[in-house]
Amino acid sequence: MDLLWRFTDYFMDFNKVRHFQELCGLQEAKLNLDSTSNGTINEEQDGTESLYSSASKNHPKSDLKQRLHKPASCCDVDQLNDDCSQPQTEPSATIPYVVTNWLLYHMFRFGSTLGHEIFYITCIPCIFWNMDPFIGRKMITVWVVTMYIGQALKDIIKWPRPTWPPVFKLETRVAAEYGIPSTHAIAGTALPFSMLMAMNGRYVFNWELGVLLACMWCALVGFSRIYVGMHSYLDVMAGITLTAAYLILGWPFMELVDEYTLTSKFAPWIIITSHFLLGVIYPNTDRYSTTRGDTIIILGVGAGCHCSSWLHHQYGFLFEPRGSLPYDINLPTFQEIYIGFARAMIGCVITILSRFMFKYLSLFVVCHAVGVSKNDPNARQRKDVEVAYKFITYACVAFVGIGMVPIILEAIGVTF
Numbered sequence: 001m002d003l004l005w006r007f008t009d010y011f012m013d014f015n016k017v018r019h020f021q022e023l024c025g026l027q028e029a030k031l032n033l034d035s036t037s038n039g040t041i042n043e044e045q046d047g048t049e050s051l052y053s054s055a056s057k058n059h060p061k062s063d064l065k066q067r068l069h070k071p072a073s074c075c076d077v078d079q080l081n082d083d084c085s086q087p088q089t090e091p092s093a094t095i096p097y098v099v100t101n102w103l104l105y106h107m108f109r110f111g112s113t114l115g116h117e118i119f120y121i122t123c124i125p126c127i128f129w130n131m132d133p134f135i136g137r138k139m140i141t142v143w144v145v146t147m148y149i150g151q152a153l154k155d156i157i158k159w160p161r162p163t164w165p166p167v168f169k170l171e172t173r174v175a176a177e178y179g180i181p182s183t184h185a186i187a188g189t190a191l192p193f194s195m196l197m198a199m200n201g202r203y204v205f206n207w208e209l210g211v212l213l214a215c216m217w218c219a220l221v222g223f224s225r226i227y228v229g230m231h232s233y234l235d236v237m238a239g240i241t242l243t244a245a246y247l248i249l250g251w252p253f254m255e256l257v258d259e260y261t262l263t264s265k266f267a268p269w270i271i272i273t274s275h276f277l278l279g280v281i282y283p284n285t286d287r288y289s290t291t292r293g294d295t296i297i298i299l300g301v302g303a304g305c306h307c308s309s310w311l312h313h314q315y316g317f318l319f320e321p322r323g324s325l326p327y328d329i330n331l332p333t334f335q336e337i338y339i340g341f342a343r344a345m346i347g348c349v350i351t352i353l354s355r356f357m358f359k360y361l362s363l364f365v366v367c368h369a370v371g372v373s374k375n376d377p378n379a380r381q382r383k384d385v386e387v388a389y390k391f392i393t394y395a396c397v398a399f400v401g402i403g404m405v406p407i408i409l410e411a412i413g414v415t416f
Contacts, residue, residue, distance in 0.1 A: 012159070012180075013233035018166040020226050024108070025101025026168050098169040104227070111224030112171070114217070115184035119353065122348050124191075126403045129347050129409065130340045131320050135401070137258055137309055138198040143192045145250065146243045148278060150186045151295040153242075154178040155283045162229050170228035176289040182231040183294075188221025193247055203327050212266070225333035261306050262313040271310075272395070274302040277292030279387045288381045296387055300394030307395075308403025319406050336416060343414055350408065351401035355393070362392040 022028075099105045115117055129134040154177060161179040162169075185328065192214035199205060222240065225231040261267050279296045312319065321327050366389040367374040372382070379385055409415065 006091075007137035008234060009235060011201065012371070014162040014167050014232060017226055017229060017232055018160045020223075021097075021168050021229065024104045024227055025099060026097045026105075026227075029096050030099050035194045035351070047351050068324070068328045094163070097170075108224040111188075111220035111227050112184065112230075114221050114224075115187045117297070121146075121351060121397070121401075122344075125347055125351060125405070128319070128402050129343045129406060132202075132310065132321055133312070133402075134202070135195055135198040137261075137305070138254060139191055139194045140305045141193040141254065141257065142243075142247065142250075143187060144275075144298055146186050146246050146293060147183055147189045147244070147298045150181045150183045150239060150242060151291050151298075152283055153181060154183070155285045155289075155291055158285075161235075162232055164229075167229040169230075171230055174230065174290055175393075176287065177291045179231060180235045181242055182225050182235040184223070184225045185218075185222045185236040186243050189218045189240050189243040190247075191219040193243070197247065197251060202325060203329055205329050206216055229364040232348075262310055266330050267310050268307045269305050271306045275299040275395075276387075276391055279391055282387075292383070293390055294384055296390040297394045300391040301398045303391075304395040304398025304400075305402050311403055312406075317407060317410075320398075339414060339416055343409055346409065346414060347401065347405045349399060350405055354400040355397045358393045358396040359389075362389040362396075366392070 061082050091257065124136070124139070127133075127139065157180055158178050159180045161177070196210045199210070200207070218240065222236040225236060226233065263270070264270075268395070276299070279299050282292055282295055311317070363374050363380070363385075366385055367379055370379075370382070370385055372379040380389075
């Protein structure tokens with residue numbers, strides 16, 4: 001047991017995150033301690049000291065056991081925030097780092113966006129519009145299951161994210177969430193490897209090249225979360241391990257699940273009910289964070305995707321690739337690139353507009369039903385409001401994006 005604690009503490013060491021950031025070109029800025037400087041960053045004057053050194057004086061290093069012995073209702077002391085209901089804030093309003101390698105900076109910031117909503121709402125539907133709905137369904141199924149497990153484990157385990165000091169924090173949106181496992185690492189493993197496994201036997205391609213590209217995607221997302229200071233090595237390793245375990249154990253049943261989803265007349269009711277109830281029973285936390293809301297979004301997308309796939313199958317809307325199995329993968333012609341780009345742009349516009357519309361309508365209806373004002377920001381943090389309006393919004397958005405957009409594209413003649 002002591003060996004396990006040493007292993008955990010070693011890979012959860014936030015100083016290792018800091019070392020990786022410095023290795024990739026994030027350097028420590030200096031804090032001018034002159035009383036006339038108003039705390040501005042200065043890298044050249046004498047009589048300065050690092051922000052890390054300044055902050056560290058009042059925050060001695062603690063190991064994992066010491067962190068876990070704190071009351072569950074309290075925020076981490078290193079986060080310098082006594083209000084556990086609000087996201088943690090930085091100890092200084094100034095930026096405590098300087099970027100010296102902009103190539104790695106932009107590469108890792110891009111890798112981090114591969115787990116954000118803007119990527120999910122624009123890029124994943126393109127697989128349904130321009131590639132193969134069969135592959136898209138498999139990817140969505142793996143993504144929903146692994147992300148739900150990962151998000152729930154975060155709020156059950158309640159281990160902290162890397163803190164300042166010593167880590168440079170390049171993102172703040174999810175600072176109030178717990179750390180382990182990294183759901184970016186889960187998505188960065190689930191999406192490329194589920195695509196690869198779904199293509200196996202259905203397409204003719206170089207398997208070794210596919211594995212290499214999937215590993216590069218996974219590595220980019222995982223290391224990007226360490227680079228931006230949002231996760232430790234242990235968080236990322238846990239996310240990858242969880243997803244790999246599900247792919248190994250759950251993939252043999254994927255075809256059975258897909259067939260039932262498409263053919264059973266009860267499938268839509270079961271899908272909507274089960275996904276919504278998973279949101280209702282999501283673990284409660286001692287403070288509000290975006291974890292629950294993001295989980296409800298994922299469940300809504302999964303429900304809308306599978307219901308739209310059921311609709312296509314039941315009513316004969318077939319959008320599968322033309323030809324016979326296994327399909328060949330050929331370089332697209334200029335005309336196919338043009339059509340694919342047009343389909344993606346039209347689909348994204350319709351999907352994004354539907355998001356704004358359904359978000360407004362669902363929030364208005366749910367808040368009216370509950371008896372709170374939709375303009376009250378605290379009302380959206382209530383579980384009954386958040387679960388209902390976000391599930392309705394994103395289930396409808398997914399149904400429009402994956403179910404209706406292909407039909408609209410066929411109707412207006414934007415087809416391959």
